[in-house]
Amino acid sequence: MMQRLLFCVLAMVCIAGSRADAAELCDRTGQPIDITVLPTWPAPPGLRRQPVLFVHGHAADSSADPNYRKNFWEDADDDPLLAFFDLTSVKKTLDDTVNSGLDIEAYYIRFDDRTRSITDDAFETGQVVDYIVRRHNENFDPSTATMPPPVQVAIIGYSKGTISTRQYLKSLQEQVQDNGGISLPPPRPGYRPVSEFIALAQPNHGISSSFFSEATDQISIQQLYNGVQPEGPGCGTPFPNLHPQAANFIEILNGEAAIDLQVSNAAAASGEAPGSRPPDQGPHTGTLYVTIFDNRDLVGGNSPSSTDCPGAGRGLASNLSPQAINITTTVPGALAATVHRNTPHAQDVVCKALFAVIHHRSPENQTCPLSGRVPIIPLPQPAAAMLALDISGSMLARECATCPTRYDILKQAVEIFAQLWSLAGRPNDRLGVTYFRTTVDEPSIASERLPVLTGNAAAVVADVTKPVA
Numbered sequence: 454m455m456q457r458l459l460f461c462v463l464a465m466v467c468i469a470g471s472r473a474d475a476a477e478l479c480d481r482t483g484q485p486i487d488i489t490v491l492p493t494w495p496a497p498p499g500l501r502r503q504p505v506l507f508v509h510g511h512a513a514d515s516s517a518d519p520n521y522r523k524n525f526w527e528d529a530d531d532d533p534l535l536a537f538f539d540l541t542s543v544k545k546t547l548d549d550t551v552n553s554g555l556d557i558e559a560y561y562i563r564f565d566d567r568t569r570s571i572t573d574d575a576f577e578t579g580q581v582v583d584y585i586v587r588r589h590n591e592n593f594d595p596s597t598a599t600m601p602p603p604v605q606v607a608i609i610g611y612s613k614g615t616i617s618t619r620q621y622l623k624s625l626q627e628q629v630q631d632n633g634g635i636s637l638p639p640p641r642p643g644y645r646p647v648s649e650f651i652a653l654a655q656p657n658h659g660i661s662s663s664f665f666s667e668a669t670d671q672i673s674i675q676q677l678y679n680g681v682q683p684e685g686p687g688c689g690t691p692f693p694n695l696h697p698q699a700a701n702f703i704e705i706l707n708g709e710a711a712i713d714l715q716v717s718n719a720a721a722a723s724g725e726a727p728g729s730r731p732p733d734q735g736p737h738t739g740t741l742y743v744t745i746f747d748n749r750d751l752v753g754g755n756s757p758s759s760t761d762c763p764g765a766g767r768g769l770a771s772n773l774s775p776q777a778i779n780i781t782t783t784v785p786g787a788l789a790a791t792v793h794r795n796t797p798h799a800q801d802v803v804c805k806a807l808f809a810v811i812h813h814r815s816p817e818n819q820t821c822p823l824s825g826r827v828p829i830i831p832l833p834q835p836a837a838a839m840l841a842l843d844i845s846g847s848m849l850a851r852e853c854a855t856c857p858t859r860y861d862i863l864k865q866a867v868e869i870f871a872q873l874w875s876l877a878g879r880p881n882d883r884l885g886v887t888y889f890r891t892t893v894d895e896p897s898i899a900s901e902r903l904p905v906l907t908g909n910a911a912a913v914v915a916d917v918t919k920p921v922a
Contacts, residue, residue: 476577478584479521481547481559488584494591501558502879503607504585505810507543508578510612510654511673512567521561524611524797529826538785540798541826543609546807551824554832555811556879560585564617568671570698572631574617575624579638582606582621586646598644601737603873605648607810611797612752613677615655615744619725620706622647622740626727631705633698645728648736648813651806652744652772654753654796657725658716659703661761661768662751664790675699681714681765689714689762703767716766718773726774732815742777743809743816745802746770751789753796755781778815780805804828837883837903838874840867842917845890867917871910882906884913 478486512520528542529535547557562581564574583595589604610618623629624637625644660677663684668674669692680691680699687693691700691714701712708724709717730739746753750770757768771779784799786792796802804821807830821828848860871884885903888894898904898912 476580477563477565478581479561479563481544481561483522483561486560486584488580492584492588496588496591500589502556502589502604503810504558504560504589504604505607505609506560506562506578506581506585508562508608508610508614508618509564510614512564519563521563525561528798534791535795535798538795538798539826540785540795541800541803541828542798543803543807546803546827546830549824549827551827551829552807554881555807555830557807557810558589568673570631570633570635570672570696571613571617571676571702572620572629572633572635572637572698574614574673575620575629576635576637578608578617578621579624582608582646595641595644595646598641598646600643601645605736606646607649607651608647609651609653609806609810610655611653612656612793613673615652615657615753616677616703616706618650618652619657619727622650623706623708623724623727631698631702632700633696635698642728645737645739647740649741649743649809651809652742653802653806654746654750654793655744655770655772656752656767657744657772658707658718658769659765659767660752661765662758662789663760664751670694672696672698676702679703679714679716679765679767681762683762683765684760689765715764716769718766718769724774725772726777729774729776731776732778736813741809741813741815742772742774743780743805744770744772744777745780745782745796745805745816747784747792747796748781749786749789749792750784750796751793753793754789778817780817800826800828804830833879835879835881835883838885839903840870840884840886840917842867842886842888843890844888864918868914871914875906875910878906884910886913886917 475489478488480486507521507525509521509524525543528545529540546552547559585606586595586602590602593602608618620629625640626642627640630636656677659679665674666683675692675696676699679702680695682688682690682692703716704712726742728740729742748754748756753770755770761768782801784792784795786795800823805816805819808816808819811830812833821830842863849858851858883903884906895902896916898916899909
């Protein structure tokens with residue numbers, strides 16, 4: 454009980470923000486991060502290599518325990534219902550020693566006002582992503598970037614948080630403005646800061662169930678209904694008290710050409726994965742879109758509710774973009790609402806989401822063994838490179854009188870290569886050098902000819918940059 458109370462107290466330290474303020478962000482321990490203070494270098498000790506931003510769903514009560522904790526922290530030890538189904542959590546999985554090699558730096562955004570426009574959430578998501586990019590990439594300025602950062606951010610979103618994330622990702626490719634006149638920042642299509650977007654229990658085409666009908670005075674709920682009433686005599690028509698920001702919200706988000714109060718389920722809905730990349734391409738070419746859901750889900754399933762208005766087109770979880778990956782799973786729970794609540798706590802969901810982030814590829818057909826309730830996420834195989842460098846006399850030649858020597862240019866190339874790999878590689882990757890002229894030399898660094906990259910990259914560079922006679 455005291456531990457739970459401490460969690461609540463820590464969370465309340467995070468001061469809620471608005472469009473005029475900085476977004477609220479907490480680190481992996483729940484401590485607030487002031488994103489208005491630019492990160493300093495060298496990076497904080499213990500900062501892990503792979504940043505992952507977790508975007509929570511709709512809060513039933515924002516004054517209670519913050520929703521990012523409900524979605525991503527709580528497990529069977531915290532909640533009787535989760536204990537009944539023997540479920541886990543993202544945080545439990547990341548903290549367990551069986552996954553110590555994941556090297557994930559977790560960040561949690563918190564939207565305190567559950568009633569505001571989803572566009573406001575998208576705006577704050579962009580603020581937070583830019584901050585994380587700065588923190589993990591020295592001397593990289595997102596505001597002027599025209600290329601991807603060396604270290605990108607992965608995003609795992611749940612429920613309503615998947616829609617705000619999609620709107621943010623869309624804003625990177627084109628100007629986004631909701632019907633209330635609120636605009637997101639100008640597009641930055643070459644920036645590409647997000648390597649993977651993993652969407653859990655996502656209402657990609659809106660909500661079909663009338664479960665949330667009592668809260669339809671809220672802008673965000675109206676937006677998830679596409680501005681159209683879910684039940685009653687006015688079923689399928691705009692809400693009487695329609696907020697302008699909610700009108701045709703899902704249709705506009707999905708890039709539909711015809712705005713007619715009905716969400717298209719056509720396979721040509723290319724607007725559902727803006728800036729995406731094919732599964733067989735590397736992370737710097739675009740964002741990999743992965744959706745994971747149970748068809749029985751109250752919000753994010755492929756079985757529309759029987760209460761949905763005829764022709765409304767809502768209740769389809771799949772992302773219909775040709776390059777998106779859609780994965781169905783079975784989440785413990787007999788009721789649709791229970792399935793939705795349990796989705797981010799299900800071992801198979803956590804397994805696939807974290808696998809996609811670590812491996813930068815589709816988690817289709819991936820399974821994880823369990824350690825108790827915790828899935829063990831398989832690590833990528835370590836990479837190794839041995840650089841064979843020419844240090845013969847010809848490398849001291851210059852192309853012009855004032856030009857550097859060939860070897861000086863080679864040394865610069867090795868330094869850049871080592872720095873980039875240190876940022877993007879894994880701690881157990883290895884890098885070594887071999888020199889050749891009339892003889893071959895293999896220097897020993899940290900008592901190894903192919904030392905581990907982490908902690909030794911600078912020593913490799915220093916050896917290469919020694920003067921050559």
